[in-house]
Amino acid sequence: MSKIHAAITAVGGYVPDYVLTNEELETMVDTNDEWITTRTGIKERRILKGEGLATSDMAVPAVEELLKKRGISAEEIEVIIFCTSTPDMPFPATANILADRIGAKNAWGYDLNAACSGFIFGLATGAGFIESGKYTKVLIVGGDKMSSIINYEDRATCIIFGDGAGAALLEPNTEGNGIIDSICKTDGSGRAYLNQKAGGSLHPASHETVDAKEHFAFQEGRTVFKFAVTNMAEVAAEVMERNGVTADDVTWLVPHQANKRIIDATAARTGVTSERVMINIEKYGNTTNGTIPLCLWEWESKLKKGDTLILAAFGGGFTWGSIYLKWAY
Secondary structure (H helix, E strand, O other): OOOOEEEEEEEEEEOOOEEEEHHHHHOOOOOOHHHHHHHHOOOEEEEOOOOOOOHHHHHHHHHHHHHHHHOOOHHHOOEEEEEOOOOOOOOOOHHHHHHHHHOOOOOEEEEEOEOEOHHHHHHHHHHHHHHOOOOOOEEEEEEEEHHHHOOOOOHHHHOOEOEEEEEEEEEEEOOOOEEEEEEEEEOHHHHHOEEEOOOOOOOOOOHHHHHOOOOOEEEOHHHHHHHHHHHHHHHHHHHHHHOOOOHHHOOEEEEOOOOHHHHHHHHHHHOOOHHHEOOOHHHHOEOHHHHHHHHHHHHHHHOOOOOEEEEEEEEOOOEEEEEEEEOOO
């Protein structure tokens, strides 16, 4: 019997209409376009504007596009893994909210929070459900409304993050295509350098936490950059070496869009040339869980059956990971 791999069979994506440019940020904090561009590679990012709009409002159109492309109904989805750092509410899970909104009446699901590595962790987890033989349609969603936890008076974070969502459908494949291998890692000592201090059980919401601006994302940039630039590159190289994949074998490197310098370091470590690296950070910034699925969504028309993809990410926590997959369509 042929080995079952979990293959991506459809992707969808969504970014809000509102464009927050570097020029507009210059009016909000002490920064400028040249400084932002040279340090991050970001020119603009999308922001979800409007009363009562949440992360699921971006996931719904992304998933609906995916379902339409695949030609299936939401009722055929069996499991939903929603990878997010900005759930609609602390509970219920945004996966449950999404299932209700799209009509996925036969699905169970949950939220996965691994910061910017969430979509990698979600794919690795979803692959296990498919490989077990128990499920045939597992939906992995990555999305964040980062603007909801960003302090637009903090230039260390407000220049980096944007809003967006993407989704991928996993189905069984016996042709040798799909997710071949994954490596996921964590180091909780990194929590001091990249976190949202308040809003959990450690520091519940109070007047004091709000006044202290502790419900916004905090980043100690230099430490995070040093850890990310090494570990995202190393884990991508590790999954390649473990599977005998050379740089020449890689059709596309799909890196988390955190910072152009981190992307370049990952490409250099793996030996993948720049024209084979998916980069859209200049348009969208860091959408956290949305970056990798949005890349797959944007490059979908260029992908061919059997293409070798290396996905890599790094996130707060610290979390990091990489996936080696063969494109299935």
